[in-house]
Amino acid sequence: QVHLVESGGGVVQPGRSLRLSCAASGFTFNSYGMHWVRQAPGKGLEWVAVIWYDGSSIYYADSVKGRFTISRDNSMDTLYLQMDSLRVEDTAVYYCTREDLSPLSPYFDTWGQGTMVTVSA
């Protein structure tokens, strides 16, 4: 059974850092592109970042570019999101998602349960 389990969320002050992890199981992790998507309290979904199956390509939303770093360890079946210079507006539930294998249809076929990040003084 395919599973994605996020961890690492918490309460942090503005300007500080936090690293999220997403442990994958039940599928061949090193074959899939992986994304982070976030959802601010009471708001909609916002795509954050993507990393190719082999780490060869990475893209970020403009709102996090230069502050967040996505990475993966295929030997550990784990996805990461390093969040630096956090802002109040980064407060959200962060979801790890798996991209479908088809190169023409990169939709998100599996989601983790999410981890809450609260940025507050």
Next chain:
Amino acid sequence: LVMTQTPATLSVSPGERVTLSCRASQSVSSYLAWYQQKPGQAPRLLIYDASTRATGVPARFSGSGSGTEFTLTINSLQSEDFAVYYCQQYDNWPPWTFGQGTKVEIK
């Protein structure tokens, strides 16, 4: 590329048929997905490639459209279908963009 969903909220009774709309600011061909999100839960993939149901999705859910206009139809709404529904384009990326969501609530 902006995705616009209408209406923001839909009040319906169980058993009714509902139609949700999603419009793209430019053509996304058929590269559109629909997700369902219940309170306190992660989103769940319902439809991809505009009209293909994901594994395990009941047949009462159907998607249609191409280009800039898309619809999600739920026939005979069940109690477990009350949720927020998001459309998402994956034709022109990055970024992957979502609509703002349509909440289907009990009338």
